[in-house]
Amino acid sequence: MTARFKHKAVVLSIVLLALLLPFIIQNDYFFHIMTLSFIWMIGVYGLNLIAGYTGYLSLAHAGFFAIGAYSLGILTVKFEIHYWLAFFLACAITCIIGLVIGLVALQTKEHFFAIYTLCVGYIIYLVIDKWESLTGGVRGLIGIPVPPDLGPISFRSPVSQYYFNLFFLLAAIFMMYRIVHSLTGRTLIAIRNSEELAQTIGISTMKNKLVSFVLSTFFAALSGILYASFIRFIGPDISYITMTFDFLIFLLVGGIGTLSGPIVGTLLIVWISQQLQFLQDYRMLIFGPLLTLLIIFYPKGIVGGIFSWKMKMQEKKKRLSMSAKSATQRAEEG
Amino acid sequence: MLKLKGVSVQYGAYKAVRNVDIEVGKGEIVVLLGSNGAGKSTVFKTIGGLHKCTEGEIMFEGKRIDQSSPAQIVKTGIVQCAEGRKLFPRMTVYENLMMGAFIHRKQKKEIENTLHEVYELFPILKEKRNDLAGSLSGGQQQMLAIGRALMSKPKLMLLDEPSIGLAPIIVAQMFEVIKQINKTETTILLAEQNANAALHIAHKGYVLENGSIVVEGSSEELFADDNVRKAYLGA
Numbered sequence: 001m002t003a004r005f006k007h008k009a010v011v012l013s014i015v016l017l018a019l020l021l022p023f024i025i026q027n028d029y030f031f032h033i034m035t036l037s038f039i040w041m042i043g044v045y046g047l048n049l050i051a052g053y054t055g056y057l058s059l060a061h062a063g064f065f066a067i068g069a070y071s072l073g074i075l076t077v078k079f080e081i082h083y084w085l086a087f088f089l090a091c092a093i094t095c096i097i098g099l100v101i102g103l104v105a106l107q108t109k110e111h112f113f114a115i116y117t118l119c120v121g122y123i124i125y126l127v128i129d130k131w132e133s134l135t136g137g138v139r140g141l142i143g144i145p146v147p148p149d150l151g152p153i154s155f156r157s158p159v160s161q162y163y164f165n166l167f168f169l170l171a172a173i174f175m176m177y178r179i180v181h182s183l184t185g186r187t188l189i190a191i192r193n194s195e196e197l198a199q200t201i202g203i204s205t206m207k208n209k210l211v212s213f214v215l216s217t218f219f220a221a222l223s224g225i226l227y228a229s230f231i232r233f234i235g236p237d238i239s240y241i242t243m244t245f246d247f248l249i250f251l252l253v254g255g256i257g258t259l260s261g262p263i264v265g266t267l268l269i270v271w272i273s274q275q276l277q278f279l280q281d282y283r284m285l286i287f288g289p290l291l292t293l294l295i296i297f298y299p300k301g302i303v304g305g306i307f308s309w310k311m312k313m314q315e316k317k318k319r320l321s322m323s324a325k326s327a328t329q330r331a332e333e334g
Numbered sequence: 335m336l337k338l339k340g341v342s343v344q345y346g347a348y349k350a351v352r353n354v355d356i357e358v359g360k361g362e363i364v365v366l367l368g369s370n371g372a373g374k375s376t377v378f379k380t381i382g383g384l385h386k387c388t389e390g391e392i393m394f395e396g397k398r399i400d401q402s403s404p405a406q407i408v409k410t411g412i413v414q415c416a417e418g419r420k421l422f423p424r425m426t427v428y429e430n431l432m433m434g435a436f437i438h439r440k441q442k443k444e445i446e447n448t449l450h451e452v453y454e455l456f457p458i459l460k461e462k463r464n465d466l467a468g469s470l471s472g473g474q475q476q477m478l479a480i481g482r483a484l485m486s487k488p489k490l491m492l493l494d495e496p497s498i499g500l501a502p503i504i505v506a507q508m509f510e511v512i513k514q515i516n517k518t519e520t521t522i523l524l525a526e527q528n529a530n531a532a533l534h535i536a537h538k539g540y541v542l543e544n545g546s547i548v549v550e551g552s553s554e555e556l557f558a559d560d561n562v563r564k565a566y567l568g569a
Contacts, residue, residue, distance in 0.1 A: 183432075183439060190422055190433055197420045200382055202408030202437040202486060315469065 018166055022159045031158040037270045038165040039226045042172045044250045044262035046219025051248075052257035053180060054212040055192030056109075059244050060101065060117040061220050063124030066239030067094045068221030069228035070128060073141040078134075083148050083229070091221050098217030099210070106209045109195075121241060129236040140235035144228045165226055172219060177259060179215065188212050192257075253294060255303030264302050335360045335521055336381070336412075336490055341390035341400075343373075343380050343545075350376045351545045353390070358490065358523050363516050365532040366525045367556075367566055368542035374525035375417055377542070378492045381523075382414045383407040394490070409437055411489030417498065417525075419475040421482070423468030427459055430467050430478055434485030445485070452481040455511065473504035480511065490521045497528045509535050529566035533557055541566070 022031070043065050051057045071090035075081045081089070105116050128135045135141065147155045147164060155164050179185050187208050190198040195205050228234050237243070254265020276283035298305035336358040343351040351373045358364045368374045379385045381392060383404035392400040399407055422430050431452060435445045453460040456477040462470065467478055476496055483491055493512065497505040509531050516522050516535075526532035533539060533553045541549040541562060549559055556562045 183436075186425065186429060186433060187436070189425065193422050193424070194420060196384055197416065197422075199384060199404035200408070200414040200416060201434055201482070202405045204403070204405045311466075 015170065022162060028158045031162045033270060033274060035158070035162050035165045035230060036227075037266050038162075038169040039223050039230060040247070040250060040270070041169055041262050041266045042226065043220050043223030044247050044254075044266055045172050045176050046216040046223065047247050047251055048256065048258075048262055049176065049179065049188075049219065050212050050216035052251065052261070053185065053192060054188045054209060056106070056209065056213070057114045058105075058117045058213070058216065059114050059241070060105075060121035060124065061216070061247050062241065062243035063121040063239050064094055064098055064217040064220035065224040065227070065243065065247075066124060066128055066234075066236075067097055068224030069234050069238060070135055070141065070224075071221075072225045072228045073144045073234055074134060076145050077141055077143055083145055087147075087225055090225050091218060094221030094224075095214050095218050098214045098221075102210050102213035102217075106206060106213060118241065121239070121244060125236060125239040125241075128239050135236070138236060140233060141228075142233050144232045144234065146229055146232065161230055165230065168222065168226055172222065173259070173263075180259060184208070184211065249291065251301070253291070253301055255301030255305070255307075258301070258303040258307065261301050261303040268302070335362075335395060336523065337393040338377070338381070339391050339393070341377070341380060341387045341392060343376050343385050344388045349545060351380065351387075354542070354545075354547055356523075356540055356547070358521060359537075360521055361516070361519060362537045363512065363522045363524060363535055365529075365536040365539040365553075366523065366542055367527070367529050367532065367539055367562070368525070369527065369565075372542045373545040374542055375494055376545075378414060378416075378494050378523075378525060381407075381492060382412065405437075408486060411487075412492065413483045413486045413488035413490075414492045415479050415483040415494060415496065417494040419472070419479045421467040421475055421478055423466065425467055426464050427467055427470070427478055428463040430482050431459070431463075431485050434482030437486055444487075448485055448487055452484050455484070455514065456481050473500055473507070476500060476504075476508060477511075480515075484515065484520075488520060490523065491515065493522060493524045495525055495527065497526065497531065505531060527566075529556075529562070 021034070025031075043061065046064075047058065047061050068090050071093045072086050075086035075089055076083060079086075101117075101120055105113060105120065108116050129137060131137070132139075146161070149155070153160065155161055187198070187203055190201070190203060191205050191208060198205055224238070227238070250265040250269055251262060252265070253269055254263065255261030273283065273287070276286060279286070294301075300308060336356070338354055338356040341351060341354045341356075342349060354373075354377060356364070356366070356377070366374050366377065376385060380387050380400075383399070383402055383406070387400050390400075391398055394407075394410055394412060397410070399410060399412075402410070422433060425433070431449060432445070435448065438444055438448075458474055459478060459481055462474065467475065470478060480493070480496065483493075496508050496512070500508065505528065512522060512524065513535050524532055524536065533556055536553050538552045539550070539556045540547050541556070549556065549562060551559070
């Protein structure tokens with residue numbers, strides 16, 4: 001069995017398990033948490049594209065998540081636009097705002113970029129919090145509709161919401177896979193590796209960074225839109241910096257710059273925090289040291305750590321087979 | 335083909351390159367000699383558009399390029415092979431080579447032909463095409479860096495210290511390869527500290543000290559120059 005076939009088999013098994021889960025477990029709370037995890041994952045994929053694959057840590061990610069959520073909320077609740085039209089408009093609005101912010105933000109690099117986007121994120125939060133007539137201010141927006149029925153399929157039950165969001169998650173993963181394995185993906189990795197080196201082979205770094213930034217805002221918007229129509233109530237807190245840090249922790253724990261990192265990190269952190277609910281705020285006493293240890297010993301996250309370990313093993317195997325080969329050669333010559 | 339006229343480059347208050355004039359003719363190998371910190375890499379980066387010159391102008395095939403972006407400069411036919419074998423270590427050898435052909439990305443057939451030529455020049459790269467670039471030896475990494483630069487089908491290749499940190503036997507091979515590349519009508523501007531080997535393959539050379547050209551001439555003239563012999567040839 002080739003490694004590629006093995007890899008495909010594992011992916012298919014996981015997808016199959018996700019599809020069959022509602023037949024195995026019948027617990028609404030479980031589906032609520034899983035659906036939320038799926039939604040976060042889409043947002044984390046967006047952050048992974050700009051921070052993990054392009055090397056630009058955007059701290060305005062929650063801001064774009066909120067712009068997506070609020071655009072859908074405002075368009076459906078205040079302007080009573082049809083859900084699917086609002087869905088596409090919300091994506092477009094966020095991407096256009098992302099493009100404008102990206103054009104300015106990407107003139108900066110490294111920590112300056114992080115600080116700039118941190119400020120942008122805070123400004124988005126302030127706008128949402130203070131522009132009461134449009135966003136509802138601290139009271140937020142209530143009554144955001146669930147997706148309308150598609151023929152006999154209704155999206156009102158937890159299981160149908162689970163499948164609805166799973167569909168978008170799988171689509172997002174497929175999109176990410178195609179991006180990462182395309183020339184665009186390799187271009188982004190080249191920029192992360194060394195922007196100067198990328199320029200010397202003819203890559204227009206600004207154009208490609210902008211593509212990555214806008215795509216990351218698209219994923220953030222999609223995640224925000226799905227969140228808004230799942231929870232059906234949104235407040236300004238979804239645009240706050242703590243939300244960006246949640247995305248970042250999911251990514252760092254799972255594995256930054258890896259395809260499966262966002263899934264592993266999000267599921268792990270979400271479920272661990274659920275299990276530690278009884279400790280209330282004290283759970284941070286367990287979480288904090290755990291995260292610190294993970295970052296110290298696995299700076300590439302769980303998936304990144306596994307990859308590194310696998311590569312080391314392969315190298316070791318290669319070295320051993322080479323030395324065995326040369327020993328045989330020497331013996332034959334002798 | 336390439337003309338630098340009175341080029342100066344400044345980092346803040348520090349003038350790294352002062353009033354440099356360099357001329358590279360079509361089909362030549364021109365060597366830029368100089369010790370560490372003399373300004374060789376700065377000159378290369380300025381030609382490649384990574385640094386802007388504060389004074390002077392750079393002409394390539396009769397057109398001014400000193401205001402162009404690095405990507406535009408690569409499209410005109412100038413490619414850099416930076417010092418220190420800069421590669422994409424997490425990409426395979428094949429992927430690294432393909433990245434080199436970025437500006438020709440739509441011409442698949444042409445890329446295939448160039449790849450074939452690169453594999454002919456460096457058979458080890460074909461053998462190791464699925465290996466990660468970071469796992470190659472120093473010499474192989476240098477071959478890959480040169481191979482990647484060749485993938486853009488350059489008219490002028492800027493080779494920054496290709497022999498640095500390599501075993502003497504590999505260095506000799508590397509200079510042979512440079513001669514071979516030059517035979518395929520690729521002009522080469524070479525920055526080197528290994529003056530002896532570089533002058534043996536070059537048509538002419540310039541000596542750079544503290545950002546200024548102090549000596550220039552044909553290889554024979556530089557070999558005969560007392561200062562060059564003392565400072566760079568160990569005589």
